[in-house]
Amino acid sequence: MNTPAWFAAARSRLLLLAIVLLANVLVAPGFLEVRLVDGRLFGGIIDILNRGAPVMLLAVGMAPVIATRGIDLSVGAVMAIAGAVAAATVNAGHAWPVAILAALGTGLACGLWNGVLVTIFRMQPIVATLILMVAGRGIAQMITQGRVLTFTDAGLAGVSSASLLGLPLPVLLALAAAIGTGLLVRGTALGLFIESVGTSPRAARLAGVPAPALLIGVYVWSGLMAALAGLIATADIRGADANNAGLWLELDAILAVVIGGTSLYGGRFSIGLSVLGALILQGMRTCILRSGLPPELNLLLMAVVVALVLVVQSPACGPVLARMTARLTRRGTA
Amino acid sequence: MKGFATWGAMALMLAVMTGCGEKASTDKAADKTAPGGLTIGFSQIGSESGWRAAETKLARSEAEKRGITLKVSDAQQQQANQIKAVRSFIAQGVDAILLAPVISSGWDEVLGEAKAANIPVVLLDRLIDTADPSLYLSSVTSDTVEEGRVAGRWLAEKLAGRDCRVVELQGTIGASLVANRKKGFEEGIAGPGNIQIVRTQSGDFTRAKGKEVMEGFIKAEAPGSICAVYAHNDDMMIGAIQAMKEAGLKPGSDILAVSIDGVPDIFKAMADGDANATVELTPNMAGPAYDMLTAYKKDGTVPPKWVQTPSTLYLPDTAAAEYERRKDLY
Numbered sequence: 289m290n291t292p293a294w295f296a297a298a299r300s301r302l303l304l305l306a307i308v309l310l311a312n313v314l315v316a317p318g319f320l321e322v323r324l325v326d327g328r329l330f331g332g333i334i335d336i337l338n339r340g341a342p343v344m345l346l347a348v349g350m351a352p353v354i355a356t357r358g359i360d361l362s363v364g365a366v367m368a369i370a371g372a373v374a375a376a377t378v379n380a381g382h383a384w385p386v387a388i389l390a391a392l393g394t395g396l397a398c399g400l401w402n403g404v405l406v407t408i409f410r411m412q413p414i415v416a417t418l419i420l421m422v423a424g425r426g427i428a429q430m431i432t433q434g435r436v437l438t439f440t441d442a443g444l445a446g447v448s449s450a451s452l453l454g455l456p457l458p459v460l461l462a463l464a465a466a467i468g469t470g471l472l473v474r475g476t477a478l479g480l481f482i483e484s485v486g487t488s489p490r491a492a493r494l495a496g497v498p499a500p501a502l503l504i505g506v507y508v509w510s511g512l513m514a515a516l517a518g519l520i521a522t523a524d525i526r527g528a529d530a531n532n533a534g535l536w537l538e539l540d541a542i543l544a545v546v547i548g549g550t551s552l553y554g555g556r557f558s559i560g561l562s563v564l565g566a567l568i569l570q571g572m573r574t575c576i577l578r579s580g581l582p583p584e585l586n587l588l589l590m591a592v593v594v595a596l597v598l599v600v601q602s603p604a605c606g607p608v609l610a611r612m613t614a615r616l617t618r619r620g621t622a
Numbered sequence: 623m624k625g626f627a628t629w630g631a632m633a634l635m636l637a638v639m640t641g642c643g644e645k646a647s648t649d650k651a652a653d654k655t656a657p658g659g660l661t662i663g664f665s666q667i668g669s670e671s672g673w674r675a676a677e678t679k680l681a682r683s684e685a686e687k688r689g690i691t692l693k694v695s696d697a698q699q700q701q702a703n704q705i706k707a708v709r710s711f712i713a714q715g716v717d718a719i720l721l722a723p724v725i726s727s728g729w730d731e732v733l734g735e736a737k738a739a740n741i742p743v744v745l746l747d748r749l750i751d752t753a754d755p756s757l758y759l760s761s762v763t764s765d766t767v768e769e770g771r772v773a774g775r776w777l778a779e780k781l782a783g784r785d786c787r788v789v790e791l792q793g794t795i796g797a798s799l800v801a802n803r804k805k806g807f808e809e810g811i812a813g814p815g816n817i818q819i820v821r822t823q824s825g826d827f828t829r830a831k832g833k834e835v836m837e838g839f840i841k842a843e844a845p846g847s848i849c850a851v852y853a854h855n856d857d858m859m860i861g862a863i864q865a866m867k868e869a870g871l872k873p874g875s876d877i878l879a880v881s882i883d884g885v886p887d888i889f890k891a892m893a894d895g896d897a898n899a900t901v902e903l904t905p906n907m908a909g910p911a912y913d914m915l916t917a918y919k920k921d922g923t924v925p926p927k928w929v930q931t932p933s934t935l936y937l938p939d940t941a942a943a944e945y946e947r948r949k950d951l952y
Contacts, residue, residue, distance in 0.1 A: 316842050325870060332841060339834055435672040435952060436829065436857065438887060449868070525829040525861055531670060532828040578838040583824040584795055 340570030346541035349513030357554025365424025367534030371522030384443030399511020403504030448523035486554025663711030672952035681908035774810015832858030
């Protein structure tokens with residue numbers, strides 16, 4: 289691995305994240321404080337990591353899909369289904385590990401469905417996953433019968449509330465998924481294969497890359513990550529809210545991946561930068577929610593900042609920014 | 623192998639599609655003919671929330687009590703389905719139609735057809751935009767400003783003049799309901815100026831957002847300085863209660879909690895001492911509609927254009943019993 293090249297790509301996103309964190313400090317002066325309460329770290333940065341965990345997971349699943357020139361619009365709905373399955377399973381009297389396995393299995397099945405539609409039926413990914421995006425929420429509503437399906441099982445609630453080494457479990461799950469996936473795709477040739485499918489499926493096949501299996505694989509992985517995100521969202525409120533769990537989060541995940549520099553035309557992706565993208569988004573959201581500005585401005589502010597971020601990262605502005613950040617880091621290290 | 627996968631996927635897809643189709647059809651089980659009683663058609667929006675499911679259940683049980691034959695049609699959130707349902711009720715020659723409109727515009731034509739057929743229409747729980755109010759006989763909805771006012775007055779009385787910094791969890795921005803519940807609460811706490819809303823943010827009516835926003839409020843305000851939370855619905859409050867507990871605070875005593883709707887889970891929270899008050903948005907919208915229709919059909923009593931359902935305040939003392947009464951309804 290070429291560390292300087294990786295750092296060059298990460299530099300502008302790290303700078304963005306730093307700006308977002310600075311904005312948070314400005315609206316809430318105690319933001320950077322981290323305290324230990326009941327063995328669990330407590331503070332603004334932890335909140336961003338914890339609240340950002342579902343979108344981080346979705347971005348980890350979404351980046352490889354987008355690298356194959358695909359897209360997965362169904363992840364929000366898969367979150368809702370997985371949450372509903374988990375809540376219904378513990379409420380039916382099963383132990384929480386069974387519920388978690390059932391939810392993850394559901395995510396795998398949803399991913400497989402998307403993968404089969406895209407690979408075997410050769411549907412356009414945007415259309416294929418749109419089917420599950422629409423139908424999935426209906427399936428989740430059928431499971432919960434339109435109610436918020438609450439549960440009291442401490443084991444399942446622990447997916448969100450438990451902590452290890454002071455860090456909330458959702459943060460650890462998201463980081464583990466990101467690092468694991470990152471090692472898997474960059475430690476082996478898998479990432480290169482995925483990118484080759486996105487660049488030219490035909491050339492990839494002729495070069496001996498098992499394109500169909502890879503394509504199905506990335507959708508299955510995305511489904512699995514979505515199910516994990518759904519478990520966290522459901523455990524967080526101790527209830528499966530089929531109407532609202534993961535609502536519009538597919539768009540956040542796509543945005544996170546794009547802010548991370550992955551091209552929607554496929555052929556190039558980065559897990560680490562996508563996760564940074566998710567954290568930048570969550571940092572902005574937290575800042576806006578805590579700013580005390582009228583809530584009518586929430587969406588407008590978010591849109592303006594996202595537009596600015598994308599303009600700054602555009603090919604037209606990229607070189608200028610790279611020069612600026614290079615100068616900054618040189619000065620910093622000198 | 624590949625062929626098998628293809629067929630398997632097709633079969634699954636077909637199963638999903640037919641599953642969706644079934645729900646849209648008119649509920650035939652409810653078509654029992656009661657001799658002599660009225661026959662009423664009810665075009666319901668769907669069953670997207672526990673409240674709406676309860677509204678449908680109560681419409682059925684209240685009809686049964688009065689010997690009314692009720693035909694329910696679930697529109698699955700589609701206006702087109704509602705228009706179809708109203709037309710089919712007209713064709714069946716029902717005595718009256720209840721309509722819970724999914725959106726406010728675009729009803730003039732089909733309601734004109736009902737009027738021409740001399741079938742009175744009563745709007746339930748939502749109003750419509752029309753230039754011709756004679757298209758419907760009456761409407762039964764709650765007074766959403768009053769709901770906020772009741773919540774605000776409760777807090778003012780509870781505090782008895784003490785100073786209080788309140789944080790507010792608003793519903794989805796842009797809904798008239800949100801503007802009304804906000805305005806009503808502000809009216810309810812108005813007076814000596816001891817109660818101040820120090821922070822207000824949207825929690826989109828959901829538990830997850832309510833929790834996230836409350837987490838932010840707790841961090842942004844000095845420790846111990848928030849004295850009460852007002853949430854525009856119970857779901858956001860349930861999320862906020864979790865946020866308070868996770869921050870080591872005691873909702874219900876450290877921070878007073880008042881919200882609106884009266885869903886079963888908030889009664890459970892009140893019974894556990896985590897919440898202090900809720901204002902009920904009653905799901906019994908059909909009951910008053912049946913009464914006015916029965917009177918109208920019997921001796922032509924024209925009901926008022928707008929009938930308000932009561933906004934009742936519930937406190938922890940009755941919470942356990944109220945929870946038992948409601949848990950199977952929602």
